[in-house]
Amino acid sequence: MPSLDGRTIAFLMANSGVEQVELTEPRDALTDAGARVVLLAPEQDTIRAMNNDVEPGDEFRADLAVADADVNDYDALVLPGGTTNPDSLRLDDDAVEFVRDFVDTGKVVAAICHGPWTLVEAGVLEGKTLTSWPSLKTDIRNAGGDWRDQEVYVCPAHGWTLITSRKPDDLDAFSDAIVSALSA
Secondary structure, three states: OOOOOOOEEEEEOOOEEEEHHHHHHHHHHHHHOOOEEEEEEOOOOEEEEEEOOOEEEEEEEOOEEHHHOOHHHOOEEEEOOOOHHHHHHOOOHHHHHHHHHHHHOOOEEEEEOOOHHHHHHHOOOOOOEEOOOHHHHHHHHHOOOEEOOOOEEEEOOOOOEEEEEOOHHHHHHHHHHHHHHHHO
16 A cells, blocks of 8 residues: 555535545545545534435534645645535635645645535636536536546646546545555
């Protein structure tokens, strides 16, 4: 297994509505590979996870408010999905600015399911190829991206690496792609 010792990964999510498995499975894969994971949210408070967008899941504690986070402290950014999560994030100016600033660093950004909505709002998809939950296809195309329907897509063009997947069924491939990109 590749080692991510010394790597720090930011997970950005709203304080409510994140799809639990889209947080926990990539987090666990990254920590198992040796990375340190930091949970960011608009408020340094409880993060409420959901299962299938309808059933309450576990609660997690944000390590830091996104407004207090520095993009230079992280080697990668992960944007989990759930419909409420990215929809809330794209209304939070600090979250959108953090994503935009992170993309400017040229580091790895990974988003799954509805997670790319935050990238759409940040205006960073021009010329990028990615996948997502199918209902985001038009939003991605309107933002200048090229949408694909596949398990995982890694797009290294235009100065930063974007890793995307469609849904929870793709989590193994999604997590493996993130670990692979960070261990290269």
